[in-house]
Amino acid sequence: xxxxxxxxxxxxxxxxxxxxxxxEQHMGHRAMYWYKQKAKKPPELMFVYSYEKLSINxxxxxxxxxxxxxxxxxxxxxxxxxxxxxxxxxxxxxxxxGQGNTGELFFGEGSRLTVL
Amino acid sequence: xxxxxxxxxHITVSEGASLELRCxxxxxxxxxxxxxxxxxxxxxxxxxxxxxxxxxxQGIKGFEAEFKxxxxxxxxxxxxVHWSDAAEYFCAVGGLTGGGNxxxxxxxxxxxxxx
Numbered sequence: 001x002x003x004x005x006x007x008x009x010x011x012x013x014x015x016x017x018x019x020x021x022x023x024e025q026h027m028g029h030r031a032m033y034w035y036k037q038k039a040k041k042p043p044e045l046m047f048v049y050s051y052e053k054l055s056i057n058x059x060x061x062x063x064x065x066x067x068x069x070x071x072x073x074x075x076x077x078x079x080x081x082x083x084x085x086x087x088x089x090x091x092x093x094x095x096x097x098g099q100g101n102t103g104e105l106f107f108g109e110g111s112r113l114t115v116l
Numbered sequence: 117x118x119x120x121x122x123x124x125x126h127i128t129v130s131e132g133a134s135l136e137l138r139c140x141x142x143x144x145x146x147x148x149x150x151x152x153x154x155x156x157x158x159x160x161x162x163x164x165x166x167x168x169x170x171x172x173x174q175g176i177k178g179f180e181a182e183f184k185x186x187x188x189x190x191x192x193x194x195x196x197v198h199w200s201d202a203a204e205y206f207c208a209v210g211g212l213t214g215g216g217n218x219x220x221x222x223x224x225x226x227x228x229x230x231x
Binding site for chain 2 (some may be wrong): 004005018031032040041042043045048049050053055056088090092094096097100102103104106107108109110112
C-alpha cells in the first residue's frame with residue numbers, strides 16, 4: 001500500500017463555516033505535510049509534522065489549524081477562511097529521521113477547497 | 117536559501133519527439149533533487165530523484181535526468197514523448213531536516229503534446 005488518501009476531494013464552504021480536511025497514510029512514514037497549491041502555481045509548504053509533533057509552520061494564518069492525532073492521520077481544521085484561501089490542498093508523507101530517509105515525498109490527490 | 121528555476125513555462129512537442137525540461141537550483145550543500153509530474157486536478161507523482169551516486173538517474177515512464185553540479189542543473193529528458201505525457205512538471209530541491217524534508221518547488225513547466 002503506497003497511497004496517501006485525502007478526503008473530501010471537493011469542499012465548498014462559507015466564510016463562517018468550520019470544516020476539516022483529512023489525510024491518511026499506511027506506509028509507516030513518520031513525517032506528514034500540508035501543502036497549498038493555487039491554480040497554475042507550485043505547491044507551497046504550510047506545515048510539517050514529524051513523529052506527530054509540529055516541526056515546521058511556514059507562518060500560516062491561524063484560521064488554518066493542523067492536527068496529527070496519530071502516525072497515520074493528519075487533519076487540517078479550517079475556520080473563518082477567506083475567498084483567497086480557495087486552492088488545492090495537498091497532503092504528503094515521507095520517512096523521517098531514523099527511518100532511512102531518502103528525501104522524497106509521497107502526495108495524495110488533494111482536496112479542492114472553494115470558499116464563498 | 118534554496119531555490120529552483122524552471123525557465124520554460126510552456127513547452128510543446130510532437131508525439132514521438134524527444135523532450136528536455138530544464139531545471140536549475142540553488143542550494144548550500146549537496147542537494148536532494150526531484151522531478152514530479154502533475155496531471156490536471158491530481159496530486160504530484162514522483163518521476164525520479166537524485167541524492168548521491170550516479171549522476172544520470174532513471175525514473176518511471178521512460179524519463180531520466182542528469183545532475184550536473186558545475187551547472188547547478190538537473191534537466192529531465194525523455195527520448196520519445198507519448199501523448200499521455202502531457203502534464204505539468206515540477207522540479208524540486210530539498211534537504212533533510214530533523215523534522216522532515218523541506219522541498220522547494222520550481223514554478224513548473226506545462227508540457228503539451230501534439231499528435
